[in-house]
Amino acid sequence: MKLTFRIWLLIILLLLSIVSIFSLTPAFLEKGVAVKFVEKNSTIFEQGLRAGMIITQINNVQINDANDYVKAMSIFSDNQDHKMAITTKTNQVIAVLPSNTPDKIIIGALSLTKIKTGLDIQGGARALIAAKDHKLTDSELNDLIAISQQRFNLFGLTDMSIKKASDMSGNNFMVIEIAGSSPKDLENLILQQGKFEGKIGNKTVFTGGEDITHVERSGQQAGLEGCYPNQDGSEYCTFRFPISLTEEAAKRQADITSTIPISSENPEYIAEKLDFYVDDTLMDSLFISKDLKGKVTTQISIQGSGSGPDRAEAIKSAQENMKNLQTILITGSLPYKLEIVKLDTISPVLGKSFTQAILLGGLFAILAVSLIIFVRYRKIKISLALLVTSFSELILILGFAALIKWNLDLPSIAGIIATIGTGVDSQIVILDESRFKIVSLKERIKKALFIIFTSFATAFVSLIPLTGALQVMGIGAAGAGLLKGFAVTTLIGITAGVFITRPAFADMIKQFSDE
């Protein structure tokens, strides 16, 4: 068979898709366990182990799977602290770890592909949040998202996404999705209102919002201060920005500090620190200069830090933390109550067997179609070409989904099936058009591609409203975007189909009928 330009294009895109699905270093050749969750207030977290890392060795013993990991961690069964060397693909943690360390880490198997499945398949939690008796404006929604992000980060949850959504009547929502697991007190966590407190000892000096007159968000005095290496090779960066307190809060600070003695270890400062709490969790502590003792000052500087495995990550984390902190300080606790308008917690138990069923179903569906084609045309070559083309469409969709990190949920799977279905339809059109011997073959294929393109155009415009791409026209993605997956995968599939796979199929058929 001669490989025409269109067939070459298909082959190249198929190879790229396979790389996109499995990555250049396929995961099934890799060994190790994936870290899914590390509790924030734990020694191992402070040492730099984070969700998303891949553990390859513990104490110089190769970790191939979860069993190896459990065996390595059983060292703690004596309830003693142990010195451990945990090697991940990006860094190494060597530290004395407390005996409760295994409880602070949740691990999982490495995923074979880069394809991500949706919550309805792999399990997890999803919540749609709106303000109670209040219409959230765009900027309020942005603040709400920043505050929630901060709160979830404090909780140590990283494998989650927070998105915006809106409905026909212009109500804004926040969509929170947490993959794989659902935290126990998810509802409380979501419904908290983002309270910032500055405390000295156990006395509150000021709270976010009401006691603050100004927060410097940018400018010379607000920003990153510097970055420093940790012992383990990871980095942390510090930031600071000034805020102005109300007279009242400043006076409160003066009253409290006047009673506190100068520190004996650190004579430059007073004995108690200024502690910052977000939703009652201690976030940072500042030394208070002895010059400020008993003095009414409305200007104070807020400090904080962010860390990461390398400098770029540390800078990013510090900048995010600064932005979130500023948001909380400005908005204070939310001026409205939140309500959960939709909450799903999907058990992951069915995930694996369901994926198998879907794959089997898809496989047998394509086989059934090929059988019908074989019965009708009695040519094994044609049936095979059709089989190959349908599989190519599947691989192109999956490759593209992996590339744009699209979560394949149930509606997306329906979309893939719809694409393959229309793909087969198009191929049948090509087959039949090419069989009319009255006009030239070229003419006939042209007619087939015209029919296919018209079908494509109708499907395209009828799916666009569901994607949310027409927000300007007031047509948001229906169902807060929960059904967007169907439209997106189908659009990817039929576009790839009409421009790549189906023309390539037409070329193959041309050659078969020349023979």
Add this chain to the structure above:
Amino acid sequence: MELKKINEFYNKNYKLILLLPLLIILISLAYLGYFYSQNNDFVHRDISLTGGTTITILSNISSEELQTALAEKIPNMDTRALLDNSGKQTQIIIITSEEPELVTPILEDYFGFKLDETNTSVEFIGSSLSADFYKQLGITVLIAFFWMAAVVFVIFAKKWKLKFIAILLNLLFGIFLGKMFFSFPIYISLFILATFIITLIFIYLKYSIPSFAVMLCAFADIIMTLAVVDIIGMKVAGAGIVAFLMLIGYSVDTDILLTTRVLTRKDSPVNHEIFSAFKTGITMTLTAIAAIAVALFFVRPFGTVLNQMFIILLIGLTLDIFNTWITNTCLIKWFAERTAEESRL
């Protein structure tokens, strides 16, 4: 000989045959009207579109047993068992209009174990949000349908000026539905909606009968499928409404094939083209039905929204065979014979 007779019969009576689909469309519409008057809605909506809680528990307790035990404690409760393909029950589904906080403790009390993520899935949606989902999806299907028709018109109509007008009208139609439909008083909205629809149909009917035929056929598919869905008592979820979008896509495929074949034919008789298009089109529809039926068999035991999408598609595709090869075919033949006659004169 037999074939020739059919041919003759068809040539003589194809306009009469058109009465059959017309009658069925009218019956479907009448049924939907009756259904609306009874239920104040065009479908039975499931919990994802009315608001409430769905709890799925890994358990083989029988649905009736649970129903009798808890019917008094949980208001508006419905239970359903999920079976795998060997007929063994794997899960029990409890559906209620109440919130999960109310239902979970009662269920935990009854089952004697704690419901958590290892054994249970909980889905909850508030009633105002679900009502909005329903409205949005309705608008989405309406726009999808009219834009699909516009594309067919743009491709098959002759005059560029009209194509431009059709596109413009459809864009305005989209903006009206998206931005204004729900903010105007309902009678004004319905009046504007009707004006748009009548204008568009008038343009299609006057300037491109084939486009009108495609549109009518897709409309008939949707209306008839909706009637069947209502008759079998299916409770439609959001994803089920999306299945109607899929249906538009599939049904239009065969119509476009037929239209193109008949309109671009050289000297061959119309019936010849119709028959060859039928051979192609029926293969297309049968493969789609086979693929979806096979996929349904494999995913059915999991009781996901895919089941409903596939069932709606199967109903719609079956009805599409009737609509494409009777409704659309008779119309396009009428049109083709008329133009042929006009050009002879």
